[in-house]
Amino acid sequence: MRKTCIIVDDEPAAHYVLLSHLNQVPDLELIGQFYNGVEVRQFTELNEVDLMFLDINMPEVSGLDLLRNLPHPPKTVLTTAYSEFALESYDYGVIDYLMKPIYFPRFLVSVDRFFSYYDVSDRGAVVVAPTSLAVKVDGEMVDIDLNELLYTQSLGxxxxxFIPGKTYLASITTNDLEHSLPAAKFMRIHKSYIVAIEKIGTYGKDFVQVNDFRMPVGITYRQKLMERMNT
Structure with missing residues (x-):
């Protein structure tokens, strides 16, 4: 059974990221996007909303103020770049609290938590493996095609x-990126490198080569790499 959801956030970039994530969860139907809380009350009175992704820090009406004033709020996942409201937010019955930037694996935890409120027979949620990743580059959100991504290198x-013919410098840590990439296609081979498994040309116990670029393999990753390459 499909469930409906809305996005309430004053930042266009936040809408962009959530839209990208929602496109990979077919059992959630987005029926409204709002940039402040003023119109949300009327919309929820006229439309059945099952789930609301709600930013806390917004002009005019904050997310928590909106929750206080909605007579029958939908199940809510709060989204924010600030952690100081986490404890207070649970007083309003929210089901999860997502810290920005929101990466797909953590987003799925919230979606699973939401669907857990419904009978398993009603759920039937199918999650499609991500084919792209939204990252921030020079203050703008950019979609990276995961089928083209060759490897990544940490720079603080x-x-x-790296994709064929182009590179992007994204504002994300290697740890966060590792948890956002599908493990079936990508593997961390060093504290500074993640590589697309199918793009590996040659390899040894202490190196991996993609096209003309050779990367070191960290000691702690060697056995897992050998296992992956020999399956």
Whole structure:
């Protein structure tokens, strides 16, 4: 059974990310997008909304103020870049609290939590493996085609992503990126490198080569790499 949802956030980039994630969850139907809380009350009175992705920090009406004033709020996942409201938010019966930037694996935890409120026979949710990843590059959200992504290199709090003929410097850590990429297609081979398994040309116990670029393999990753390459 499909469930309906809305996005309430004053930042266009946040809508972009959530839309990208929702496109990969066919059992959630997006029926409204709002950039402030003023119109949400009227919309929820006239439309059946099962789930609301709600930003806390918004002008005019904050997310928590909106929850206080909705007579029958839908199940809610709060989204914010600030953690200080986490404890207070659970006073309003929210089902989860997502910290920005919101990565797909963590988003799925919230979706699973939401569907767990319904009978298993009603759920039937099918999650499609992601084919793209939204990352922030120079302050803009960019979709990276995962079928083209060759490998990534850590540069402190940034990661350089390599696709044929182009590179992107994304504002994300390698740890966060690792948890956002599908494990069936990508593997971390070093503290600084993640590689697309099917793009590997040659390899040894201490190196991996993709096209003309050779990457080191960390000691802690060697056995797992050999196992993956020999299956």
């Amino acid at each position: 709090n940034y990661v350089k992503l």
